[in-house]
Amino acid sequence: ARRTWTVSVLAAKLADERRRLDELQAGDLAVKATFELGYGQLEPAQARAFRLLGLADGPDISLAAAAAVLDLPPEDTEELLESLVDTSLLESAAPNRYRFHDLVRLYARACAERDEDRPSEREAAMSRLLDFYLATTAGVYAVERPGDRLVDDLEPTEYAGLRFTEATAALDWLYTEAAPLLACVRQTAGTDRLRRGVDLLWAAKDLTESGANSHQYEMTARAMCEATQTARDARAEGRARTVLTDVLLVSGRIRQAEEEARIALELAERVGDSTAESWVANNRGLLCLHEGRHVEGKAFFERAIEGLRAAGNRPFEATSLGNLSRAYLGMGDITRAVEIAQRGVAAHREIGRTVRLANSHYALGVAMIQAGRHSEALNQFSDALRIFGDHRQRLWEGTTNFRIAEVHLAALRPAQAAQYAEQALALGCIGGDRMRGNVLMLLGRALTKLGQIDRARACWREALNLYEQTGAPEADSVRTLVMPTSAH
Structure with a gap:
């Protein structure tokens, strides 16, 4: 009907999500009209569920997360969602997982903006979803790293999350929820949920360290750095840049990591965020090791250890001891390096068999190589390898x-x-x-x-x-x- 339109003109019109449904019509035929017909036949509780679930980005949503959005028990939520599946307004991606077709999601979101009497209800739904992800992810972090005080310094939540007692189930949840979780983080940009979004990203750091979701995680970290800078929230920006420093360290982009770490430390010092200060000091020490600046690295690790000890964060302190031992190796003091790494392993063994114990075994193994104690180094690396494997x-x-x-x-x-x-x-x-x-x-x-x-x-x-x-x-x-x- 519009033969003069180029593909680029059509693509531009469809790129605007708010206009996309209106563009998809020809004469009396319209995609939106089909959705209107189905939506108009829903009961009030079904219509509310349809509207509010459309607010969440991400490829799909779990039953537990949907229950948080709707503020309903899982049993009632499942009944509502299955009834929406029966009407073909929602799809069942897998048992206890649901998804919208992209165009249906746009329509549901438009309905939420049009029919939800109070805008505060939309905000409350997204806040509950964020709380659910943050509380659950903090629980995963605590199972993986018992005794680590980071979870005590995250933004508080009002809505409860899932609880895990063992690492396998906790990690299964984290990796399954990676895409919707990161989408939820990105949706906090420009809202008063921003600090919780940054803390959720920080607590989910296993997603980048494992290599399973590195690209998505990095893009989200960069988006949060930009969002926090725009919001002029120094605390949140310092934490976002701390997270981005971690990402860059894992991927070996040392110069970029150095710049992010420098800004992150300045921001943490300015607002008195001692948790971020210790974390970034440890990262800056690692950056020094990469560049052969071992004396400077030693000073950063000692600063991190002092802060972690003051905070009572024994697991992270033990990990920093392992890093400190590598600084001594670089300075040629192998005896001291071995002794400090052994202290790190001993401290972690008191805490339990956690992923951080593997890091301490690794650090001691590196020191043993330099000491020429090859069989002992292999033992340390073998222990580290088993634990890293268990924690994916x-x-x-x-x-x-x-x-x-x-x-x-x-x-x-x-x-x-x-x-x-x-x-x-x-x-x-x-x-x-x-x-x-x-x-x-x-x-x-x-x-x-x-x-x-x-x-x-x-x-x-x-x-x-x-x-x-x-x-x-x-x-x-x-x-x-x-x-x-x-x-x-």
């Missing part, structure tokens, strides 16, 4: 496999070294492309010992490419290994 920390599993490969290569077992290095490449590592370059360099050395020179040089060429892309200083030394091939 895939990137840490990869990093630990890399360290095991280091031990085998130092002990003149190149075949085993190559095996573990290849496993590290398959899993991925904390530290992103730069760390991948390190793994490839080690694999190349192992392959050389095995007489596989061509494969070794292929590994080194790939490592050089990664180092050059990330601006890593290792690039200069690697070129000499690659040169024979290019000269030939």
Whole structure:
């Protein structure tokens, strides 16, 4: 009917969600009219459920989350939602999970804005959903890291979340809910729910450390940095930038992480957010280790440990001790490094077998490598690997496999070294492309010992490419290994 319209004109009209339904009509035919017919036949409780559920972004919603939106018991919520499925206004994605077709969601949201008598009811529904996610995610964090005081310093919630007593069920929930949870965080931008949104993102940090939802998590963290800056909320912005620093550290983007950490620490100091101060001080210490500034890193770790000790956060203090031991390694004091790492492991063992205990085993294993105590290093890494696996920390599993490969290569077992290095490449590592370059360099050395020179040089060429892309200083030394091939 409108042959002069280009595809780009049509796309632009449909891009505006508020206008999309109105655009989808031709003469007397309209998508909205079909939805109006179904909506008009709903009972009041069904219509309310339809409207309020349409407010939540995300690909789907669980029964428990929907119950929070509607402020109803799960049994009553399920009855309402199943009746909406029967009318084809809602789809059942899986048992106890529901979703709207995208156009139906737009219509439901329009109905909420048109028919919900009090705007405060829409806000209350979204607030309950956020509370549900924050309270439940804080519970997951507490199961994963018992004794960690971060959960005590998150924004308070009024609506209760789910409770978990063991890690498997807690992690199942977190990874299943990742997409709707992150969508809920993004929806707090420009609202008075902003601080709770940032804290929800912080408590869900396993989503990025595991490597399972890294891209979504990073995009959400960047959106929250922008939202908190716009809102001029220094506390929330400091925490959002702390979260983004974590993301950048995991992916090995050191320069960007350094800038975010510097701003985050300034903001935390300005508003007296001691939790964020200690967290960022630890991160800045890790950044110093990446850049070989070990004395400066030691000072940051000591600052973090002091703050964590004052807050009674023993698990995180023990983790920072492991990081401090790596600073001493860089300074050449291997004896002190081993002793401090052993203190970290001992502290974590008193607390229990948590994911942070794995970090302490890892730190002690690194110190043992430098001390030449290879069998003891392998024992530490083996313990770390089991715990990381149990807690689904895939990137840490990869990093630990890399360290095991280091031990085998130092002990003149190149075949085993190559095996573990290849496993590290398959899993991925904390530290992103730069760390991948390190793994490839080690694999190349192992392959050389095995007489596989061509494969070794292929590994080194790939490592050089990664180092050059990330601006890593290792690039200069690697070129000499690659040169024979290019000269030939």
